[in-house]
Amino acid sequence: xxxxxxxxTFALLAVFCLLAGPALADKFEDETAKEKEAVKLVRDTQKGxxxxxxxEELKKWLDEGKKLVIVDxxxxxxxxxxxxxxxxxxxxxxIPDMEQWDAKETGGKTEADFAKxxxxxxxxxxxxxxxxxxxxxxxxxxVWAKKLGYKNVVRYPGGxxxxxxxxxxxxxxx
Numbered sequence: 324x325x326x327x328x329x330x331x332t333f334a335l336l337a338v339f340c341l342l343a344g345p346a347l348a349d350k351f352e353d354e355t356a357k358e359k360e361a362v363k364l365v366r367d368t369q370k371g372x373x374x375x376x377x378x379e380e381l382k383k384w385l386d387e388g389k390k391l392v393i394v395d396x397x398x399x400x401x402x403x404x405x406x407x408x409x410x411x412x413x414x415x416x417x418i419p420d421m422e423q424w425d426a427k428e429t430g431g432k433t434e435a436d437f438a439k440x441x442x443x444x445x446x447x448x449x450x451x452x453x454x455x456x457x458x459x460x461x462x463x464x465x466v467w468a469k470k471l472g473y474k475n476v477v478r479y480p481g482g483x484x485x486x487x488x489x490x491x492x493x494x495x496x497x
Contacts, residue, residue: 360456360457364456364480367459367462368478370466371462371465371466371469371478372466372469372476373451373465373466373468373469373476373477373478374475374476374477374478375477375478375479375480376450376477376478376479377479377481378479378481378485378486378488378489378491379489381408381450381479381486382489382491384448384450385409385410389448390447390448391410391447391448391449391450392412392440392441392442392447392448392449392450393408393410393411393412393450393452394411394412394413394414394440394441394449394450394451394452394464394468395407395408395411395412395413395414395452395453395483396413396414396415396416396451396452396453396460396461396463396464397413397415397453397454397460397483398415399413399415399430399496402454402483403496404495404496405495405496406483406487406493406494406495407483407493407494407495407496408452408483408486408491408493408494409492409493409494411452412440413496414429414432414436414437414440414464415428415429415430415432415460416428416429416453416460416461416463416464416467417429417460417463418458418459418460419459420459420462420463421463421466421467424467434467434471437467437468437471438471441468441471441473445472445473445474446474446475447473447475448475448477449465449468449473449475449476449477450477450478450479451464451465451468451476451477451478451479452478452479452480452481452482452483452486453482453483454482454483454484455480455481455482455483455484455485456480456481456482456485458482461478461479461480461482462478464478465477465478
């Protein structure tokens with residue numbers, strides 16, 4: 324008799340498991356992917372010796388008028404020309420780790436060109452970004468800014484996608 328009373332509960336539980344099982348599995352896979360990205364970001368940051376800045380922090384810095392050199396590392400024609408964070412300058416970096424300077428990977432530009440773009444003040448705050456967290460162009464830009472002796476280098480990992488996702492303005496190249 325008791326088993327009959329519990330049947331609706333068991334049936335409901337079985338339906339829940341059938342319906343929720345795949346959804347929970349997707350959430351577990353999503354979380355695994357997020358963890359992998361987070362760990363890679365932390366390890367890249369540690370290896371590169373630069374800091375990180377969030378979307379909200381960067382927006383606050385801009386609103387406060389903090390002196391920044393903001394470097395967009397995306398391709399000019401495909402990305403920067405169409406939209407970038409207001410005030411950003413463009414310098415192309417590749418996606419794979421760039422251990423040695425390779426002008427073929429930077430649109431024919433040299434280390435001296437990058438240093439000129441960043442300016443002579445080695446204490447300036449340099450913000451480097453690309454498209455989104457998994458994009459590593461910004462990692463390369465931040466690493467090379469550090470290699471050139473800039474002390475206050477931060478990577479904005481959310482990039483243009485997070486900036487736009489927060490509803491902040493973008494500008495196009497003129």
